[in-house]
Amino acid sequence: MKKIIELLNLEVMEAFEKAGYEKEYGAVTLSNRSDLCQYQCNGALAAAKKYKKAPIMIANEVLSILEKSSTFKEIKAIMPGFINIILQDSFLADYLNGMKNAEQFGVEKTKQPLKIVIDYGGPNVAKPLHVGHLRSAIIGESIKRIAKFAGHEVIGDVHLGDWGLQMGLIITELKKRTPDLVYFDDTFTGEYPEEPPFTISELEEIYPFANAYSKEHPEYREEAMNATFLLQSGKPGYMALWNHILNVSISDLKKNYEKLNVEFDLWKKESDAQPYIPDMVQYLKDHNYARISEGALVVDVKEETDTKEIPPCMILKSDGATLYNTTDLATIVERKKLFAPDAILYVVDKRQELYFEQIFRCAKKTKLIDETVNLTFLGFGTMNGKDGKPFKTRDGGVMRLEKLIQEITDAVYEKVMSNREMDQQEAREIAGKVGLAAIKYGDLSNQASKDYIFDLERFTSFEGNTGPYILYTIVRIKSILNKYQTEVGKINQDTQILGADSDSERELMLALVKFNEMIENAYSENAPHKVCQYIYDLSNAFSRFYHDTKIITENNKVKQNSWISLICLTEDILNTCIDLLGLEAPERM
Template sequence: MKAILQQIKEEVVAGFTACGYDEKYGMVSLSNRPDLCQFQCNGALAAAKEYKKAPIAIAGEVAEKLAANSMFSKCEACPPGFINMNLSDEFIAQFVSKMADDTERFGVDKVSSPKKVMIDYGGPNVAKPLHVGHLRSAIIGESIKRTARFMGDEVIGDVHLGDWGLQMGLIITELKLRKPELVYFDENYDGEYPTEPPFSITELEEIYPCASGKSKEDPAYKEAAMTATYELQHGRKGYQALLTHILNVSVTDLKRNYEKLDVDFDLWKGESDAQPYIPDMVQKMKDDGFAYISEGALVVDVKEDTDTKEVPPCMILKSDGASLYNTTDLATLVWRMKDYNPDSVIYVVDKRQELYFTQVFRCAKKTGIVPADKNLYFVGFGTMNGKDGKPFKTRQGGVMRLEYLLQEVEEKMLEKIKENGTMNDEEAAKTAQIVGLSAVKYGDLSNQASKDYIFDIDRFTSAEGNTGPYILYTIVRCKSILTKAGVSSFDGAILPAHSESERGLQLELTKFMAALASAYEEMAPHKICAYIYDLANAFNRFYHDTKILAEEDAAVKASYLKLLWLTRGVLEKAIDLLGFNAPERM
């Protein structure tokens, strides 16, 4: 189903060409003055220079040609050369009726050329609990993934675990101090290693910060950890068996926490999965003349003539031959291209990593790891801050665990739900969990990803204003009316609007396709949020102005209910793409 702007544009283009003007001037946009008109075309202003005519004269000719079109209720030229247009109520009603008849997609077509896309998001480190710093990557990436799938792409989400490097050596070193009798530390042991891990997730999460703290104060301890890291990376069997245990215990816990966020990954690959590809990748970079030694390290130049600021070389190996994050990320691209051959790879990462990813992307393209016809995208996000404007912390000043944040929001919602006194404890707890997640996700996603934002638990959990609970409250209101009406099927058409508020609601519904297309193309979930907030406002104006269930005309009442059903469907589809859902009541 063609988006409404596309349909209007086709008619306006036909108007320009019928009057002898180039079709390129028939561009249409939503009006920035909705008090004057719904849509506008400014093409006559640009055409004036080419055709040496006053723009108002060109606009007048085209407007006169379009005025007879039944699509429009108004089409007029306004100084200095705008064409202002309103759609007819009949056309709008026909459009939203077609949307309602498409009960799965509400008129949204899949892209004509679907792509295979990999999204790298999440990025947790094993042996560490998820904290609030992991929130944005997880929920922004999840929404981008869901939206791309809905639009028809084949999408593979990869958590990309931090499971390599010094942190593993630190854990092994501390574990050796605590439990030296374990067979993993006996270099002469050649039997089967135990299948049960020698630690719980609680112990593991305590071991790492303890080891990290010791390494900062004790050079000998740090040296031991570096040696353990080197031995792990060079195949020591006991240490690799320990790594398997660390991964299994940690990933089980990570999956539990991501499940609470309603975030799901297709792949649970980590930095360690890229290690086998590093030797051949490095050798090829050398053989092809891209990599060279600089101050003892192996590097690849990635600066370009058009750079306005310094872009340092991409370091591939340190002077001691050790690999870096750059090495691992490049090797990860090697296996992604080899095993999946995606058309594009999207990285959802802290925006402060932009220079780093510029180096990695350029190196990957320059060395042929990623072919020229493949795309690499960096979606950088800002920080989540407390009310003091600084990165969000606990009251004690530490980094808050993500599960504690979710629990705090749930408890806040539960308080509000219990104040209403309409639910038993079990239903209230379940509803608080659903609405609390909407508060967290919508509170984050409604901001442009690249911007920092203030996490305000009181504002985010409010049922008023631009919040997740307000969107859910609107959906629940729709459900409640439909339940009271006792109608489950909607065969008739939606009738032309009977009031200004109904016209506003119908018109807002027509924008759904454009909102999703924009969010998809720009990898911008905040555009979905902006759309559904406008739609919820339009619906609530209609609801307050209209006696829906008391309407005596059966055809009009049926039209109202179908309009309600469509509104609920569009809102529910949109919040699913954002990564949350609505309860039955609130």
């Protein structure tokens, strides 16, 4: 189904061509003066220069062709040559009926589906998720859902950090506390226990303690580095402990991501890339892509056109040890082998832009990945407190994500209970959905690359551009439809939407027809905030229509049925949009 702007473009372009001008001048855009018109064409102004004719004359010639069209209710040429367009109400209604009956409301799936890998997790195992992990997870999840809706094959990968010094620190501290564990007995040849020797709570206490202790005691850090080396060399007892750490951590991570309504297709790890490293390093040496610099193996990635310094990409340190660079390049090799993707997107803190620039250049220059594969860095800004600094707890620590979710859910619960009497369990379930909407919409409604202020009071408000307001709009529609079915009768899904009866109904229709174009833009720009802006505008348009229209008490049944059909479409599109954001509306609030 063509977007409404495409239909207008076709008609106006054809009119320009019939009038003797190049059809490209007939491009139509949304009006920037909605008080004057709905759409506009400024092509006559551009054409005037080429055809050496007054733009108003060109506009009037085009109008003489268009004024008999059933598409336009009003079309005017305004000095010095603007063409202002107001659509015929019946044309708008017909388009909405087409959306209502079409799959995905007329959004056509791409004819050239891509295979896209999105890397949007990145937590380290053995550590709890904190607020710093929030943006990557929810932005990546929304981008994944939008790309799937557009018709692409999308693979979401959590890409866990599980192979670095933190593993050696945990193993070293465990050995210090419980030296008699079988994992530290080099003579042991039996099966290692299936049950881990620690809980997730104990694990989350061990790592920060060991990390802090290692900074004060060099010999302890040296021991941890040696434990990391032994683990990476395949020491059986350490490998068994590492597996316990993974199992306990991943089980806990899955619970936390589930609370965020974030899902991964792959739970791949840094360690999964290790088998690819030896061959990759040898390949870089054999093809003279890498050179030795001060004992380290590096690849030069600077280009002549660079205006800033781009350091070489280090592959191996002088002692032969690998780095994150090595692992990330090997992960690209792994993804190429396993999935042959057309694109890989990294949803990462924008402060890592230079690092990923090095990685991408290195991968392309050395032909580890084909030139045609699109490697994209989607850098996001920081989530800040009201002081403008990165969000912290009241005592200045980094807040656990679990605690943040609980704080917001509790705040919403208090609001729900203060407005009406409700069963506590139902109120908790509602608060869970609304609280999650407050967090995720509060984040996603901002352009991802920008920093934003986390404002608990504003995000949990049921008014303004917030998640709770969007959900409240959906719940209000549900309430109207339930009341209609109770007091009037069954909803007829085949009822046609008629031409608008009022300005507010027309504005709601105009908001709905922008859905297809919004989806296209949100996908092409990797921009969930465009979905948020759309549903906020749509919710406002519905609210104005609702306040102006007595739907349930309307005596004209034909008109009433049309309105019911219109708000059913509104609810369906709002529900589709919040699903793209990873949200869900309750039945009531």
